[in-house]
Structures are given as structure tokens and as C-alpha cells.
Amino acid sequence: MNSAASHGPRRVAPALLYGTLTLAALLCAWMLATSALGLVDARVLPSPAGVLARAATLIATPFSGATLAGHALASLHRWIIGVACAIAIGIPVGVLLAWLPPVRAAVAPLFELLRFIPPFAWVPIAVLWFGASTTTQALVVFIAAFPACVINAQLGVSQVDPILPRAAKALGAGSLATLLRVVMPVAAPSAFTGVRIAVSNGWMALVGAELIVGKQGLGFLISQGQNNDSVATIFVGIIAIGVLGALIDVVLQRAQARMLPWTPPVAEGL
Amino acid sequence: MTARASWWRGDLSTRRRLAISCFALAVFVGAWWIVTGPLALASPLFLPSPQEVAGTLVRMSVEPYLGSTLWGHIGASLSVVMSGWLLAGLVGLPLGIAMAWWRRLRWIVFPVFQLLRPVPPLAWIPLAIVWLGLGDAARISVVFIAALVPWLMNSMQAVYSVDALLVHAARTLGASERQILVRVVARTALPTLVAGARIALGNAWTTLIAAELLAASSGLGYIALNAARTLETGVLLVAMGIIGLLGALFSVGMRQAARALAPWSVRSGDE
Numbered sequence: 174m175n176s177a178a179s180h181g182p183r184r185v186a187p188a189l190l191y192g193t194l195t196l197a198a199l200l201c202a203w204m205l206a207t208s209a210l211g212l213v214d215a216r217v218l219p220s221p222a223g224v225l226a227r228a229a230t231l232i233a234t235p236f237s238g239a240t241l242a243g244h245a246l247a248s249l250h251r252w253i254i255g256v257a258c259a260i261a262i263g264i265p266v267g268v269l270l271a272w273l274p275p276v277r278a279a280v281a282p283l284f285e286l287l288r289f290i291p292p293f294a295w296v297p298i299a300v301l302w303f304g305a306s307t308t309t310q311a312l313v314v315f316i317a318a319f320p321a322c323v324i325n326a327q328l329g330v331s332q333v334d335p336i337l338p339r340a341a342k343a344l345g346a347g348s349l350a351t352l353l354r355v356v357m358p359v360a361a362p363s364a365f366t367g368v369r370i371a372v373s374n375g376w377m378a379l380v381g382a383e384l385i386v387g388k389q390g391l392g393f394l395i396s397q398g399q400n401n402d403s404v405a406t407i408f409v410g411i412i413a414i415g416v417l418g419a420l421i422d423v424v425l426q427r428a429q430a431r432m433l434p435w436t437p438p439v440a441e442g443l
Numbered sequence: 444m445t446a447r448a449s450w451w452r453g454d455l456s457t458r459r460r461l462a463i464s465c466f467a468l469a470v471f472v473g474a475w476w477i478v479t480g481p482l483a484l485a486s487p488l489f490l491p492s493p494q495e496v497a498g499t500l501v502r503m504s505v506e507p508y509l510g511s512t513l514w515g516h517i518g519a520s521l522s523v524v525m526s527g528w529l530l531a532g533l534v535g536l537p538l539g540i541a542m543a544w545w546r547r548l549r550w551i552v553f554p555v556f557q558l559l560r561p562v563p564p565l566a567w568i569p570l571a572i573v574w575l576g577l578g579d580a581a582r583i584s585v586v587f588i589a590a591l592v593p594w595l596m597n598s599m600q601a602v603y604s605v606d607a608l609l610v611h612a613a614r615t616l617g618a619s620e621r622q623i624l625v626r627v628v629a630r631t632a633l634p635t636l637v638a639g640a641r642i643a644l645g646n647a648w649t650t651l652i653a654a655e656l657l658a659a660s661s662g663l664g665y666i667a668l669n670a671a672r673t674l675e676t677g678v679l680l681v682a683m684g685i686i687g688l689l690g691a692l693f694s695v696g697m698r699q700a701a702r703a704l705a706p707w708s709v710r711s712g713d714e
Contacts, residue, residue: 191554192554217573274460278459278463279464279467280467286687286691287687289690289694291653291690293653293656293664294656297668300671301488301679377563377564377565380565381656384565384653385653385657396657399573404570414561415561415562418563
């Protein structure tokens with residue numbers, strides 16, 4: 174492992190080769206077990222072709238009220254509402270908590286108490302309060318996304334070297350100018366990391382919420398697949414959720430690199 | 444996620460901070476009591492009063508609700524979460540270490556994980572139900588999936604984080620292989636390992652609650668869903684409170700374990 178770290182470029186090719194071969198082997202095993210040899214009942218594990226065909230059907234014709242794109246849009250819609258609220262409220266709250274210790278002392282215990290209740294545990298009570306509506310789903314996304322925004326914004330601000338605001342003040346900057354022009358840029362990468370965590374937490378919570386309650390969305394699509402004993406539908410739903418989740422993270426990574434080029438590089442480890 | 448270390452860093456003395464915290468909590472409970480009790484702004488169906496929730500808690504810990512007492516349901520949830528978490532550790536810990544050590548194994552296994560990682564563990568619940576039925580097996584396997592990734596990733600990271608220079612230095616200074624393993628490698632890797640175990644347990648707990656909301660015949664998530672259906676909001680709040688409390692206890696317990704096992708770098712273990 175030690176020698177591997179020193180020559181990076183040479184490593185990439187075999188890693189890629191092995192990866193491709195592994196995935197190809199898995200795909201082959203899957204095909205062999207299902208369509209070619211028929212070892213496994215298609216109702217237990219559909220063949221890759223079966224899953225593709227199911228995906229095509231779901232894209233073209235509505236299932237449980239909407240096409241695949243319709244379900245995905247319904248999920249994205251709720252997710253954006255919840256995440257946008259979490260970011261809009263969470264980051265200012267986090268900054269405030271770091272900036273004002275007494276506020277932190279007052280809010281922290283309550284925040285810590287509520288933080289450990291998993292977002293899905295709010296689903297039943299959210300349903301009681303708001304019914305099985307978009308509000309319920311968005312609330313669950315909000316609850317899942319909010320802590321990461323607060324914590325990372327708070328962390329970012331509290332890690333700012335105290336010499337920077339003092340220097341700004343000495344040079345004549347006011348309190349607000351110091352916060353906006355000196356502290357925030359330094360804290361921004363950490364806050365953005367919080368946003369990325371929030372976004373993926375929110376996506377995960379939404380899937381859970383849709384599984385439990387709802388009439389549309391990708392999570393609902395999966396639970397309908399379960400109810401209809403259609404494993405292929407479940408597969409299509411899982412793949413759609415995974416692909417969208419990965420896409421969202423890639424977009425945010427790009428955005429971070431472009432908007433906050435001073436973000437310290439993260440050690441990838443591989 | 445990483446804020447714990449600096450969360451309490453502030454300019455207030457401990458006593459003043461505690462006073463403010465207690466006061467804030469008292470205000471919260473007081474506001475809750477006023478809204479539900481004297482003012483009766485919220486119907487008990489939506490938000491029962493604090494004393495009603497406390498009464499429900501006491502009643503549930505003695506009388507059976509949905510088949511067993513509160514303790515029985517807590518036990519059911521705990522046994523599933525522990526089985527899944529430990530199984531994931533048994534697989535993830537050695538596999539992660541092996542993946543860090545042998546790069547061919549890493550090249551083979553890692554792409555599969557990269558492929559599966561974006562899928563939330565919850566999304567596997569319906570599949571687990573179709574394949575394994577409504578019993579404990581389905582829930583344990585979903586908890587296993589949720590806990591496996593942090594176990595594996597952190598044990599891999601833990602081995603990576605061992606600085607080769609330290610190993611060489613120890614060897615130059617005459618340490619035996621055994622000493623290097625125990626005094627250098629284990630010490631550097633342990634905080635990351637324990638952090639992985641903690642994250643895994645948190646994920647496992649969260650996922651279990653979701654799984655119990657979907658398919659279970661006992662457990663805290665099961666109580667919560669049934670209470671919502673029968674409009675017993677008090678029971679629902681008790682279940683939520685216990686879920687949160689146990690989650691917090693897991694986190695605190697694992698932190699204490701980290702402190703006991705690796706007192707030299709609790710902070711870096713938080714990353």
C-alpha cells in the first residue's frame with residue numbers, strides 16, 4: 174500500500190480495469206442466474222433485460238398515477254422545498270449560534286435533544302399534523318437537512334482565526350462588514366460541506382417518507398412495486414433514486430469548485 | 444456531523460452556560476404546557492400536554508401496549524439493531540482492513556460499493572420484505588446494509604491513515620513487529636475505527652426505525668406508526684422521545700468508548 178501511493182498515474186489503469194471486470198462479471202452472473210440458466214425465479218430476481226424492459230414501460234406508461242419521470246419530478250419537487258428551507262434557515266442560525274455564545278447555550282440542548290430523533294420518526298406525527306401532503310414530505314426533508322446546515326455553518330464560523338476579525342476591525346470594518354466580508358468567506362467551504370450533507374440526508378429521508386406515506390414519488394414507486402410483488406419495479410426505483418442522488422452530489426461538487434475555489438482540497442484516500 | 448468538538452467552545456463559564464440551558468429548556472416545556480393546558484390552543488389530538496405524555500410513559504412501562512410493555516418494544520428494537528450492527532462490523536472491519544492492505548482486493552470490491560453507495564439503505568426495505576418476508580431477517584439485513592458502509596470505509600481509512608514514516612521510525616528505533624503493530628499501527632488506526640463504529644450504529648438505528656415503520660410486529664417504530672393510526676398522540680410522542688433518547692445514548696456511549704480506547708486523539712476520531 175505504501176508504494177502504491179507514490180506513483181499515482183500508473184495506478185489508475187489497473188484499478189479501472191479491475192473495476193470494469195468486476196462489474197462485468199457481476200452483470201454476467203446476474204444474467205446467467207436469471208435469463209440464461211433460469212436458476213432463479215424471475216419473480217424473485219428479474220433478469221437485467223427484464224429490469225430494462227420494466228424501466229422502458231415505466232418511462233412510457235403511467236404506473237400508480239405517474240410515469241417514472243412524473244414520480245421523479247414529484248420527489249424532486251418536495252426535496253427542493255425541504256432543502257431550500259433548511260439551507261435558508263439553517264445557515265443563518267448556524268452563523269448566529271457561533272457568533273453569539275449565549276444564544277448557543279440556550280438553543281444547543283434543545284437542538285441536541287431533537288437531533289437524535291431520526292427524520293422518519295417524524296413521519297407519523299407530520300401526517301397527523303399536515304395529512305399525507307407535500308408539506309409532510311417537505312417537512313421530513315427539512316428535518317433531515319436542517320442539522321447538517323446548522324452544525325457546519327456553526328463549525329465554519331467558530332473555526333475562523335480570531336485574528337482575522339480583529340484585523341478587520343482594526344482596519345475600520347464594522348461588525349456586519351466583518352461578518353459578511355471576512356468571516357463568511359472563510360466559513361463558506363464548511364457551510365457548503367454542510368449543504369452537501371444536508372442535500373443527501375434530505376434525499377434519503379424523502380425516500381423513507383415516501384415509502385411510509387404518499388401517493389407519488391420514487392419511494393412510493395418502490396413501495397408499490399413491493400405491494401404488486403414486482404421486483405423489477407423495485408429495481409428500477411432503486412436505480413433511479415441512486416442515480417439522481419449521485420447526480421445531485423456531482424452537481425454540488427462542481428458548484429463548490431466553481432463558487433468557492435479557495436476550498437481546501439479533500440484527501441480522497443484512493 | 445463534525446461539530447461536536449467545537450460545539451461548546453465559547454466564552455461563557457460552565458455554570459452560566461448550564462443556567463442558560465436549563466432556563467431555555469424550562470421555557471420550552473413551559474410554553475408547551477401553556478399552549479396545551481391553560482390556553483388550550485392545540486387540541487390534545489394534535490399535541491397532548493406534557494403531563495399527559497409523562498402519564499402515558501408511566502402507563503406504557505407497566506401495561507402492555509400492542510403486545511408488550513415499552514420495555515419489550517425497546518428490547519425488540521435493540522436486539523435487531525445490535526444484530527445488524529455487529530454483523531456489519533464482523534464483515535466490514537476485516538474487509539476494510541484487507542482492502543487497504545491488498546490493492547487488488549480494493550480494485551475489485553470498491554467499484555461495487557461506489558455503485559451501491561448513492562442508494563439510501565431505506566430503499567432496500569421493500570426488496571428485503573419481498574425477499575425475506577416481514578420477519579426479523581428483513582430488518583436485520585437492511586440494518587446490516589446501512590451499517591456496513593461506515594464500518595468498511597473507516598477501517599479502510601484507518602489503515603491508510605497510518606503514516607509509513609512512523610512505522611519506519613519505530614523500526615529504526617528497534618521496535619519489534621509486534622510492538623509496531625500494537626504501539627504504532629493500532630494506536631493511529633483506533634480512533635478512526637471507533638468513529639466508524641459510531642457512525643455505523645447511528646445509521647443502523649435510523650434505518651431500523653424506518654424499517655419498523657414499514658414492517659414490524661414489535662419495536663418502537665411499530666408503536667409510533669400504530670399510535671399515529673389510532674390517533675394516540677401521547678403514545679406517539681413517547682415513542683419518538685425514546686427513539687431520540689436511545690440514539691443520543693448510542694452516540695454518547697460510543698464517544699465514551701472512543702475516549703476509553705483511544706484517549707490520545709478523541710478529536711481526530713470525530714472527523
